[in-house]
Amino acid sequence: MNIRNIATAVILILGLALVGWRTSAHEPAVEMHVGNPLRLAKVMGQQRLVYELHVTNISDVPVELSALDILDAGGKPFLHLEQKALSTRTALKNGGSVLAAHAQTVVYLTVDFGATAPTAIRHRLTVKHGGAETVIMGSSVPVVAIEGPVLAAPLRGGPWVAVYSDEWPRGHRRVFYGTGGHARLPGRFAIDWMKVDAQGRTLRNDSGLASSSLSYGAEVLAVADARVVAARDGITEAARISDNHAHPHPDAAGNYISLALEGGQFATYEHLRPGSLKVAKGDHVSAGQVLAEVGFTGDSTEPHLHFHVSDSPSPLEGEGMPYSLSRVLLLGRFTDWNELGSRRWQDLRPHVVDREFPQGGDVVDFK
Structure with a gap:
């Protein structure tokens, strides 16, 4: 091949390479x-x-x-x-x-x-x-395929509603927290437990007071034989539901307790009533033991118990992990969240559900 032909071939090859580069730069990756x-x-x-x-x-x-x-x-x-x-x-x-x-x-x-x-x-x-x-x-x-921890009830009596939805843009399921340079999702399996009456109402009256909530003051129970690895008290709460406000990152969980479970997992209770904590870091507790009371501290639109399991004792720094509850009496289910607080749920044949994670909207009685 003569010099002229070689030069033509080189130019052609370079041209094809350039076209290919331009094409790939505009193709989705x-x-x-x-x-x-x-x-x-x-x-x-x-x-x-x-x-x-x-x-x-x-x-x-x-x-x-x-x-x-x-x-x-x-x-x-x-x-x-x-x-x-x-x-x-x-x-x-x-x-x-x-x-x-x-x-x-x-x-x-x-x-x-x-x-x-x-x-x-x-x-x-x-x-x-x-x-x-x-x-x-x-x-x-x-x-x-490893089964998560099987836990006892975090509350007693009922009816209690398992409040969570994968579809809420600002629900626990979709809120990441940045810590140590990493984004973590502690609420992946979080449930907000709210108590209702027979008509599905969450409040005793229309006073607007946090204390009018049917959940407020309910006893919070240890879900397993465990050790208290973190506890915080002293965060105040608004007397009126409408007066609560957003809290800075460390205080969003309000007063809380974290229990060390087996396998490096932790059960965390949030929004506890000020002055109600009956345990401290280092205490050993038994399943069913009273730990504190439901309150209105931290970021909360209405008194309830926030409960989740994660790989960290800090409420906002862990990755949420699945678990199941032992022997829960399922009464019914809310299928329309707009009805919570104003209408009765859809009744199901009451039956005991064992070793399962509650579905969002489930109405249960903790025996």
């Missing part, structure tokens, strides 16, 4: 990863995963999240989310579905498998750019 080990909870007789999928757009162009599938290792689908349903589960503003260039979002996922869960799952994400679709297949993620 998306990465996915699961932030924490996938731990199963048993809810309503089914094996359930509650976790977050972190999605990062590492390309120079915005992409539209159009679909997500959760599959087992063999490709069997368990959940399919079209664009509209997917957008309600992301942290994108205004329920949008467009992920900007070099941006990240979180997809909050709840997946029910039935009686048996797979040993691993994969994620298949479909994105759109310029009218074209690109499918990204994630790697296999193992599912932890």
Whole structure:
């Protein structure tokens, strides 16, 4: 080949490389990863995963999240989310579905498998750019089959309502706290327990006082034989429900108690009444022992007991972990949160539920 032909070939090769680089710079490139080990909870007789999928757009162009599938290792689908349903589960503003260039979002996922869960799952994400679709297949993620702690009731009597929802944008399920350079989600399995009367009301009267709450002053019980590893008292509370305000990060939990469970897990009780704590750090307690009373301290819209299990004794610094409750009498369920406080729940045939995590809206009696 002569010098002229060699030069022409070099120019052609360089030109193709440049075109390829320009094309790839405008093609969507998306990465996915699961932030924490996938731990199963048993809810309503089914094996359930509650976790977050972190999605990062590492390309120079915005992409539209159009679909997500959760599959087992063999490709069997368990959940399919079209664009509209997917957008309600992301942290994108205004329920949008467009992920900007070099941006990240979180997809909050709840997946029910039935009686048996797979040993691993994969994620298949479909994105759109310029009218074209690109499918990204994630790697296999193992599912932890170890059962979480089985706990006794944190309260007595009832009816008590398990208040939480995966769909609330500012609910516990979606609020990360930054600590030590890491974002943590302590409320992944948090429940706000609120007491109601036979008509589903949460207040005794319309005085507006915190003390008018049916939950206020209820005795809080140890959920296991355990050691108190953290306790805080002394944070005051507003007398009127409408006078409560947002608190700085360290005080958002109000007065609290944390118990060390087996396996490096901790049970945390928040919003306790000032002066009601009957235990201190270092004390050993027995299941069913009275620890304190429900109050109105910290960030709270109405008196209730916030309860969760995590891997940290600090209320806002752990990763929320699943657990189950032993022998709870299920009375019914609120299916419309707008009715809580004003109407009776939907009755179910009362029956004992054992070793399960309560469903949001469950109305129970702790015997």
